[in-house]
């Protein structure tokens with residue numbers, strides 16, 4: 001095997017370089033941990049291995065070489081190489097490591113499956129990990145399940161391991177176990193959030209149905225009900241049971257509340273400063289349509305588009321660009337005919353935004369509009 005890195009100076013260096021030949025050359029060092037290894041997005045922890053480094057960077061060849069020696073090792077916080085691969089979205093590495101490290105949990109009780117949705121779902125990794133039942137006993141499993149569109153954990157009469165109460169049953173995403181502990185319904189956490197609010201927010205329709213009768217109508221510390229928190233797939237179920245609690249059009253747009261968008265329709269056209277859209281610095285002059293588009297609430301986008309399409313915020317960003325940035329194809333489809341070809345102050349168009357985060361389906365869709373082709377950058381503006 002040939003060195004591909006110009007010569008690593010130790011095993012950690014070889015793992016970082018992704019050089020299999022050098023990993024083989026320093027294999028005697030396997031099993032040693034180091035305290036100064038940092039990955040972006042991960043807290044600084046001691047006792048990391050070269051395998052974790054290779055997995056973090058997605059160097060499957062090195063992972064294969066090192067797995068035999070170092071699989072199963074956990075850092076100071078009990079994070080594993082499999083967790084690193086899952087979080088960074090490297091399915092090749094997950095495939096190698098899952099049989100060896102499945103079911104391991106860190107100090108927070110998170111398995112690699114949980115990591116696969118931080119900060120956004122790595123679908124390929126999550127699907128590989130879902131196949132191992134040991135991975136499924138972790139927090140926010142209900143949410144992962146809803147995102148993957150998989151069927152409930154099969155459970156015989158409320159017997160999931162670890163489900164010893166309603167909160168556990170709900171985090172494990174098991175409707176049968178939740179049913180069994182329904183007498184505990186109505187409890188709230190420090191922010192006033194009920195189980196129903198959480199499962200609504202995560203988009204777990206089956207759990208919403210189980211909890212609805214017992215917990216409908218509750219409000220959190222900010223006065224929001226489950227319907228306000230609900231993801232699109234649960235809005236319909238809750239709409240019949242709970243009233244709209246939106247205070248204004250921006251709140252309706254953010255929470256995806258179509259009834260609120262209708263109720264406050266007369267506010268359309270107003271812009272607001274200080275509206276927080278993640279990834280996009282506060283630029284001022286944002287519309288409710290931009291907020292709805294950014295959050296992927298196609299129903300609200302549809303209601304607001306004819307009143308607010310064509311506007312730009314303080315840096316020239318449009319609703320179409322924010323939908324493209326987040327990969328919300330349905331919103332892109334509604335907005336593209338209305339805002340195609342518009343550019344921000346740096347000359348960037350919606351298609352550019354979609355390409356930045358590899359939103360392939362949005363890119364493909366926008367490609368059908370010649371107006372979205374990249375124009376020469378406007379050199380007089382800097383972002």
Ligand SMILES: [Zn+2]
Nearest residue numbers: 003005019022
């Ligand atoms: Zn090398």
Ligand SMILES: [Zn+2]
Nearest residue numbers: 155160174177
């Ligand atoms: Zn169960």
Ligand SMILES: [Zn+2]
Nearest residue numbers: 244246257260
């Ligand atoms: Zn509302």
